[in-house]
Amino acid sequence: MASMEVDSGNVSKFLAEQQASAPEELRRYYHDFEDLYDRKLWHQLTTRVEEFVNIPSSGPYLVPLYQNFLTDWEDKINKLKLVQFGLAAATQFEDVSSSVDFLTRLMEKVNAPESQDAYVQAKIETAHWQLLMGKVEETKTAMDECDKLLDGFTTVETVIYASFYRVCAEYYKAKAEYAQYYKNALLYLACVNIDDLTVAEKEERAYDLSISALLGDTIYNFGELLMHPILDSLNNTEHEWLRSLLFAFNSGDIGKFEGLASHFSKQSLLESNMAALSRKICLMSLIEAVFKRSADDRNIPFADIATETRLPVEEVEHLVMKALSLKLIKGSIDQVAQVVHVTWVQPRVLDKDQIDAMRQRLQTWDESVRKMALFVQEEGGEVFA
Template sequence: MSAKVASYLSRQQASTDEATAAVYSKLEDLYNKKLWHQLTLATLEAVRLSYFTEQPGRLKDLYDNFISDFEHRINPLSLMEIAMFCLLDFGDKDLSIKFVEKIKLKIKGQKEASVLAETALGNIYIRSRELPEVKKIIEATQSCLDELDGITTVHSRFYELSSDYYKLEGNHACYYRETLRYLGCIDLSELPKERQYERAYSLSLAALLGEGIYNFGELLAHPILEAIKNTDKQWIVDLMYAFNSGDISKFESSQDLLSKQPDLAKANQKLKMKICLLCLMEMTFNRPSNNRRITFEEIAKETRLETNEVELLAMKALSLGLVRGTIDQVDQCVTMTWVQPRVLDLSQIGTMQKRLAQWCEDVKQMEMLVENKAHDILT
């Protein structure tokens, strides 16, 4: 053991409380025994302790006086994980970047660790709102991330970074996609309640405002929404259910709430078009496949549009790939042959159940018809 390490550990054991001193004693014991794997695991546990986070400088001292002495013996990914915690002590941007660049030289060739290092750099730039730099890192690192097998903690860190970037950029659709990816990589119970609340609300806004998002079922089924249910933000969950089922009445009755949220108030007309498209999808979905001829008048009544606006609505739905079919301008009707698959809520599943039951009944009747007419056919 070097004199520097011995002096640091001795000083810390003498100046801290009994519990923290025991941590330092354990680190010293593993270091002396050269049990590098066990020492790495113990160090990963230590850097998470509140003792190191409650006062600035302690993590940096731990790294400079202890970890740096045996960092060449630490698994590259674990070294980068430890470095991520130590970065919390670097308030200066330039010092933080210099620290990460130094670590990158020591983990070269290890993909997961390299992705985590780039993510750490992205977090530094995002704190200083240097979005062009963050964008470069995300674009350059995505391909490397895609080469990794399975889902790791590296994925969650990267998707958290990318979702934060798209939120700052104001790209609702990308924020929605990346946040769902991030939530799919973590144990939700490990996310603090206030963070769950913030994520759930931001994600709900992104779902409503995002271009091309016409499937709310995945979010509505996600446990993250429990964080805002029965709170002052319950209204946005109810609004998403209204959009998911194309409920125009619910949308119109929520105008007072929408007007109080600046982003939603600004996008009111786009939201009206989106829910009308979803209403058309729901009308198509609710009809049996052999009866999907819908008149302009029926669509106008459900969407509360003028009859002369229905054709444009149908054309937009067709162009977006939400439905397939034909428009008969002469007879003022549309004939739908397909509707985009969606994650269904319980009421929609109930509709599907009824249609399957009807289909089974039709098959049974056809079977009986063939059985009754079999004699005539065979003779």
């Protein structure tokens, strides 16, 4: 890789050469670079470079610009901006190892007490490239270090959190740790404007989130994903059935689950985990059955649960015990009477249909209270008087 040091006397010559070879839409930037550089207007120059970097056609010119121009005045650049310029340049190397070498040197430059935020972003983005090289342990070490540093910051730019959660999600995807991927991918999406993602990126993220939600052994509430606009990226694609499957799980609809199971052959992970998915939909069906009941109607016979979950009655007790162990519900089992008494059900992020069902129950409750108030008023007036 070429040296990142440059003789300041060659700056004008470099900019002139780049301007002559660049496409028309980029040439004016090189003129502005030289003008602002000569006048030592570092903030305005940084802003102009940022505009240049954001132009798609600038890609092939980013590494030369960084190595032959930015390094001449990098001590005048905001360190977080410098890292972001470096990250853009790192994507232009032909091999991953060159990107890692480039970012490692950049990371060392910003590793100072006053620029730890820039160091974290450089460190975690270097870990991204290391993960692509198969250096999984190095990636995890970087994640742990950055996590500790972030905890110590008072304020952090959102772009740094976005980098951190994105790389964490990539790591957990590589490790097939579905629940952790699900958590970090959603946190990443909370840090970015999804309209800035490409169509392909949105579809891939929605697909991966859907798979992780289904296979995550601790994920039994899909409401947050179902209400997220990223899921709409699956509409009118070959993976649209996944969106329907998530809604079926969230509502515990076993019939719809069985109807969509024919698609599992398109995704080997789902096909190989069919037994686990069947157990999960039964648990989701149990949760939904409890959730739909009013608070004063939580003594549920085994027979009712068997009907809801389509399980034999003799398997209901084991299902309930599983739900209790996962803390999806709280309560007790009366084995003699074959009744489950539920005192609590896991809070849920509701989809629109479930919110409407709750609205209807509240209306029913309100009507009951009104009738009771009228009854007390008519029958107990003298007593209260």
